Amino acid sequence: MSDIILGIESSCDDTSAAVVRDGLLLSNVIASQKVHEAFGGVVPELASRAHIQNIVPVVSEALRQAGVSKEELSAIAFTRGPGLLGSLLVGTSFAKGLAISLGIPTVDVNHLHGHVLAQFVRSSADDEVPEFPFMCLLISGGNSQIIMVRSPHEMEILGRTIDDAAGEAFDKCAKLLGLPYPGGPHIDRLAAQGDSSRFKFAKPHIPELDYSFSGLKTSFLYTLRDALRKDSEFIEQNKSDLAASLQQTIIDILLDKLAKAVEKHPVKHLAIGGGVSANSGVREAVARFCEQRGIRAWIPPRAFTTDNAAMVAIAGYFKFLRGETASLDLPPYSRVTI
Ligand code: KG4
Numbered sequence: 001m002s003d004i005i006l007g008i009e010s011s012c013d014d015t016s017a018a019v020v021r022d023g024l025l026l027s028n029v030i031a032s033q034k035v036h037e038a039f040g041g042v043v044p045e046l047a048s049r050a051h052i053q054n055i056v057p058v059v060s061e062a063l064r065q066a067g068v069s070k071e072e073l074s075a076i077a078f079t080r081g082p083g084l085l086g087s088l089l090v091g092t093s094f095a096k097g098l099a100i101s102l103g104i105p106t107v108d109v110n111h112l113h114g115h116v117l118a119q120f121v122r123s124s125a126d127d128e129v130p131e132f133p134f135m136c137l138l139i140s141g142g143n144s145q146i147i148m149v150r151s152p153h154e155m156e157i158l159g160r161t162i163d164d165a166a167g168e169a170f171d172k173c174a175k176l177l178g179l180p181y182p183g184g185p186h187i188d189r190l191a192a193q194g195d196s197s198r199f200k201f202a203k204p205h206i207p208e209l210d211y212s213f214s215g216l217k218t219s220f221l222y223t224l225r226d227a228l229r230k231d232s233e234f235i236e237q238n239k240s241d242l243a244a245s246l247q248q249t250i251i252d253i254l255l256d257k258l259a260k261a262v263e264k265h266p267v268k269h270l271a272i273g274g275g276v277s278a279n280s281g282v283r284e285a286v287a288r289f290c291e292q293r294g295i296r297a298w299i300p301p302r303a304f305t306t307d308n309a310a311m312v313a314i315a316g317y318f319k320f321l322r323g324e325t326a327s328l329d330l331p332p333y334s335r336v337t338i
Pocket of ligand 1 (some may be wrong): 167280
């Protein structure tokens with residue numbers, strides 16, 4: 001008999017549902033929330049309300065696209081955290097309610113494990129996956145971490161940000177340029193037409209494999225402030241070069257620590273994950289970085305970099321195979337590490 005897992009993701013501002021059968025993806029549906037754009041960031045209460053509106057149609061559509069009836073499901077995997085508590089409550093409660101009505105177990109998934117295990121989302125058994133152990137650079141709106149992945153269940157953080165995440169650096173600097181939220185994709189688009197060597201911004205000097213992005217944000221802010229005093233059109237006239245230089249600085253910071261990480265912990269496979277791994281410059285730079293060192297690079301399709309339920313379903317599938325189902329009184333958690 002097949003193991004069919006429904007995955008549900010609602011940790012921030014994307015409502016998503018996906019179905020995997022025996023570890024292969026059948027569907028992945030995502031409803032993004034446009035309501036936050038006007039506020040320049042995610043408004044938690046509005047996110048929870050939008051999840052409530054979206055969750056039933058998104059789950060129905062995922063089942064329809066998969067050609068699976070809810071009675072055929074073996075288990076329901078849901079993101080337990082980290083994330084916004086109100087948003088998580090919607091997915092968690094829905095998963096529990098549906099599971100009770102169907103008489104099947106739930107599986108709780110750590111969102112960060114999901115991002116790492118996105119490498120294993122595949123639609124055919126012939127599609128290759130990374131070999132354990134591999135290193136993963138997890139870069140999203142809330143996290144920047146270098147992780148050693150020994151198995152789907154054993155992960156060790158080698159380095160992490162001590163302040164802002166890489167995604168926050170993209171988004172906060174983009175906001176200073178007057179770009180809409182989330183700014184990362186806008187910087188990516190503008191950077192493609194800009195000169196990345198035009199402006200220099202501060203890079204951190206912190207020990208070991210940890211990251212820091214708050215100094216870069218301040219340096220970007222001061223560059224704009226000083227230039228705007230002399231020329232009020234400065235941002236408009238230099239937007240692409242500012243975006244390209246910012247993106248390049250973030251890439252340099254990320255790769256500098258990654259180089260130290262692979263020197264200290266040699267690996268044959270290296271993956272990237274999380275929303276910032278959708279960035280064109282990051283993808284190219286990591287591919288080149290790996291090629292130069294004889295490391296096999298795993299760069300997921302863009303649809304599986306930002307928040308999605310396919311990664312939750314696959315992470316849940318790995319736990320389900322080990323019999324690790326969740327108790328129904330398990331609450332969501334807003335903060336948790338890997
Ligand atoms: O993984 P994700 O969807 O949510 C979290 O779990 O945080 O990541 C969202 C982050 C945002 O900061 C967004 O600006 C960034 O990923 N992002 C990008 C790109 N696409 C998404 N950053 C740079 N370039 C992109 N193309």
